[in-house]
Amino acid sequence: MKKVLITGANKSIGLETAKQLLQQGYFVYLGSRDKANGEEAVAQLKAEGLNNVQLLQIDVSNPESVALAATQIKELDVLINNAGILGAWEQAPSTAPLSLIKDVFETNFFGAISVTQSVIDVLKKSVAPRIVNVTSGLGSLTLHSDPAWKFYQVKGAAYGPSKTALNAYTVHLAYEMKDTAFKINAVDPGYTKTDFNHHNGLGSVEAAAAIIVKYATLGQDGPTGKFYSNDIETADQESPW
Incomplete structure (x- = not known):
């Protein structure tokens, strides 16, 4: 049975991703910063008959928490770096x-780098290791430079740039692992209706999770070092960096 670690998986897209992978026969380490919230999510999944799930309390911004969580993982095939925060809405670059x-x-x-580095040696033991870095269209410099882009006016100094940096890390990590069995990609689940955006998004959590699951379960001929998005005109297309 293949095993996957999903950070930030106690709700929304992360929880739905866990559900879909459980339905495909994966064992899920459900990463949650808050233990009680994580336990509630695990109980919800088990109530649906999805039992191959284990809570992994992990605060990706805390190196000690990451290190402790990593000691509990002996086998791993997939890492999904899903945990993320928006920060305060007002993010004017000048202030x-x-x-x-x-x-x-x-x-x-x-946080994503910390988790990746903490489990990379375990992932290397898998015959088909996969890493999905959950990103955002707001991390695309090409789109941010295009006045015709539908989200052109959504600018800020924190959230978007943090995803731009994550995209860059994805490219470099994929290059480092290019001669191995690793498949490492950045995936934007799209502007999804979640509490992250006060449910103002356009897409469903089911569709958002589906694109993450697709790149978490790639075959040996799948792409690596790419950026895919549900937020361009046709869903699940390669996005410009």
Whole structure:
């Protein structure tokens, strides 16, 4: 049975991703910063008959928490770096507090790197290791430079840039692992209706999770070092960086 770690999986897209992978026969380490919230999510899944799930309490912004969580994982085939925060809505580049920007990067960028590095040696033991870095269209510099882009006016100093940085890390990590069995991609689930955006998104959590699951379960001929998005005109297309 293949095993997957999903960070930030106690709700919304992360929880739905866990559900879909459980339905495909995976064992899920359900990563949650808050233990009680994680236990509630695990109970919800088990109530649906999805029993191959284990809570893994992990705060990706806390190195000690990441290190402790990693000791509990002996086998792993897939890592989905899903945990992320938006930060305060007001993120004007000229005035956003540096503390805000650092907090967002600590989770969205450094947290993903921390988790990746903590389990990379275990992933290397898998015959088909996969890493999905959950990103956003707001991380695309090409789209941000296009006045015709539907989200062109959504600018900020913290969230978008943290995803741009994560995209860059994805490219470099995929290159490092290019001669191995790893498939490593950045995936934007799209502007989804979740509490992350006060349910103002356009897409469903089911569709958002589906694209993540697709790239978490790639075959040996699948792509690596790419950026895929549900937020361009046709869903699940390669996005410009």
